[in-house]
Amino acid sequence: MKKSLFSDQVKKQLIPWLLPILILIIWQLLSSKGILSTKILPVPSDVVMAGVELIRSGELFQHLLISFKRAIIGFLIGGSIGLFLGLINGLFPIADRIFDTTIQMVRNIPHLAMIPLVILWFGIGEEAKVFLVAAGVLFPIYVNTLHGIRSVDQGLIEMGRVYGLRSWLLFWQVVLPGALPSILVGVRYALGIMWLTLIVAETISADSGIGYMAMNAREFMQTDVVLLSILLYALFGKIADSMAKWLERKCLNWNPNYQNL
């Protein structure tokens, strides 16, 4: 009885992986038989080998580190600015009057369209990538913070005032927690934009990072390294998303909607 339950569990866990494994096997067979040209798609085993080789030379780690650094610094800068602007515009109508229209206009410029300008300003230095990432994450966080603050239940704010909460305490105990679910939606969305921006920026203008590694490999027709880079981006996207989910579960543990994720 117990044993069948266990194997049921294992089966359930395994089923989603069957299809990817099958595809990998077929792919491996097709490539190694020469039916699929390695110029189009490398043999899966070659991708693994390329990865092992890059790890051994230390090159992979170097590129990873620099990409991470750009992503995190850009995210922190853009995120803080977005959060700050969202908070003051949400809290003070006068700030909203002054800033919102301008922010909405700038928001409508696709930040990737600024790449040529950014290259002119910063060359292909670090600032260019950090700037683009920051510009990309700023707006989703701004918009969701503002929306979060505006949609805090007025009844709760009124209650807080009657129960003696003034300015700072009211913000800390009522307004911010009320806006947090929306802010975290912004964070999650911004994490996606962060990777996307970094991929594009590193692919177009860089001399280091995962995107550069991919472009460099393309010049030497190393499809295995190109594919490896793409897989790495996918992996980091997934990790970032899991982190955002974890943050939501941690910060919103009071909310029944987030308890069983």
Add this chain to the structure above:
Amino acid sequence: MESPTFGTYLQINGVEKHFGNQHVLRGIDLEVQPGEFVAIIGRSGCGKSTLLRLIAGLDEPTAGEIKANSELMKGLNPEVRIMFQDARLLPWKRVIQNVAIGMKKEDLPKAELALKQVGLIDRAKEWPHVLSGGQKQRVALARALASKPRLLLLDEPLGALDALTRIEMQRLIERLWKEQGFTALLITHDVEEAVAMADRVVLIEDGKIAMDTPIKFPRPRQRGNAAFAALVEKILRRVMGEEENTPAVYARQST
């Protein structure tokens, strides 16, 4: 029992409140003695909540003045607590933290005591969303009383509860009111509730106090008794604006 003058002495003189050209309150005069329990009734939209918000200081009257303990009110009145129809608990705070809202850390025992008084101390560590509607209102009551207010405003706090829980809550509020001696203003749609709990029932109609009836029945009040029922019927008829001789049964059914 607290000293007889613990509760707020409330004076409302010629208070008006307009929203644009809608004149909701057109000259309210009301005096409430310290420790008195006054019930306010009136049709939906007659301005009961509006009056309560003015007394709490959440809003300012267009004209007239409100005095608490003979002093003109300015801004939010710190000795007032409101109990709302919806409990308005903060979903991100545990029950005990909700009760202790706005209190200093060292006052936590007061919050615990209040929670004990409403019989929910064993739920102190739970999130509000797991509580039933009636339990949420009891937590809200504990929160209102934890800081020992001198004036408690109740805006239909029992409207959403089932009949049984309602009567339980009425008794609880009455008991705590007797123990603590605060002044209480209760808005209600339920005339029977008003007569069961209040020292006085006040009717707001056309923006003015249209009726002010003292309730002299001794406490604890027996609802079944004929005099009680007759008074409820009489007030109900007055609220409905019916002639004295119309049978109130019809009035009730037509609502």
